[in-house]
Amino acid sequence: MSDSGKISMKTENEERFAGAFSILQSSKVGAGTTAQKHVQTMNVYAEEKADGTFSLRYLNDNFVPVGKAWTVDKDTLLTEYTPEPDLYMNKVYPAMRELSKTIAHAERLRESNQTYSAEYEFKRALRIDETNIRATFGFGLVYLDRNDAEKAELVFRRLVTLEAAFDREHKHLFNEFGIKLRRAGLLDQALEFYGRAEEYSHNDENLHYNRARAFEAKGEVGEALSSLEKALAIRPDFHEARKFRDGLRKGPSAGRKAVSGGRNGME
Template identity: 30%
Template sequence: MDRSEISVAILTNNQHHATRDKQCLVKLNVKSIKVFDDPEDVLESVRQQEVQLVLIDAAVRNMTGSACLRALRKAANTALLPAIMVTPESQLQAVVDAIAAGCNGYVIRPYSLQTFERHLRMAFESMSGDSIETAQLDAATELVAQGRFDEAISEFNELVEEENEAVAFFNKGMDYLRRRKFGKAILAFNKAVALNSMYAEAYKGMAYAYKGKGDDAGFRACLDKSASILAMQDRLDELKELFAEILQANPDAINPYNTMGIDLRKKGDYVGAMHAYTQALTLTPNDENLHYNIAKACIFSKDYDAAMEHLEKAAGLRQDFEEAKRLLAKLRAKQYDSLGVSNGAARSPSGRDGLAMDS
């Protein structure tokens, strides 16, 4: 990051904070610094990529800093624009809300210049892709511009042939968030966004290489792949928001993934529910209620064999788990039209309350 080449926007309704942030940026040799108290005023500069970094305070023109960041990202589609919260708010809910909104750094006032600089550097570095992959993406894009389409396609293919690890980094971010390791959570989420964006850009570039060759089928297929990757990022952002809400409502939850799975299942998102339950199993693999909940999600997605496996596990973990046994008996008899589950509470063998049941 060459600070002499970047432009920074400061969003705050506190002039004292604005002065402090501006002074620090000047000491760090930042090229251009502008202060705004209304996110609407900075939108066009962001859209035109005239701003390379946004600093957001706890409050901006009748909204919280997190709400401001959400509005900014939604209005300008700025997934890769580093946005750092610089705020006196240190409470758990405020930090979690900012991370859910997509902040790329969280600086608590009052701060030292060294702390401020470290967060700026980390935000930029974690939002950028691997230097080799970034150079290859740029080179392939240049090949398209030169009309060397076959060479470009080869370069793009080399980029996307490796597995997209965005979801793996996203899952790490969720786990760090659960464990209140906020700095690590932000870095993991940043890496997930950067990887996903790189893959989407590679497929988009490949699409235009195919278009240059006159291959309309290849063009459409690659554009569809790029769009699906971007849609996945939107979905991950939605899951992050839901997970943050669950953590804020019950910060001491033993297994917040279980609650997330129940919420998603009830919304009809069976794929999302299974993703959440898979994460839940890493925390409490021997909770009978969790296996019951997973079975219910499997039933709604008509994966009856998997449902039976989890119900057998649930019944084995607690001998008096009658609801699991009744549901298992119906599945074994293939009575698929009578698989309704009654409400109820369950208790573990030790007498403590188990995880919440999906009713």
């Protein structure tokens, strides 16, 4: 941002612009002769995309971007929104950095099997942003790591309502979560979770493979075979899926025997 308030577009080798802006939004309260116009200042976080447009999200009370993003072009951003550089430098950037560090620390704790410490850190992150996808997944995975099916079920119910949970950037997280639901014996939940994920990720062969594992564990061999065929249609050289399918065609016990150890998001 230059002193004149203009946004300087970045070259391919430079970091894309990010900043805070405000906009006045009006709403009508009441009806008829008692109706009143209410004007409110809303703060947003703007991030430049590869095509030169800007992705905007509202800032919550903790100054981190939350909710579904929308896109505006550069002219709209400059004419309809007011730059708030001090807000960004003093509040937004530090809050986003702290949230990112907290989640990363929680994930490291979980990976080292310090599940109670990880739970505490994920809770800290969710107090900053109650809709944060990485923290919510992490919270649920901690409970599944501890075989606490009741608490994991509560997190599962929240995740299936969050569309952003199934964005491709979270692919490894929703695959791992589904795997752990199955391993915990929560087969119906695992299948519901994979079904929800499929609504947003049609061409994920690992998703179909993992769904087949859950169907097979539930005794629904036909559905398992159908999921494996979908996985192979996406990736014909998917060795594990082909081996599993060929085994299942001989019978459930042969199918289970054919399943190898999980890798690349499979288990």
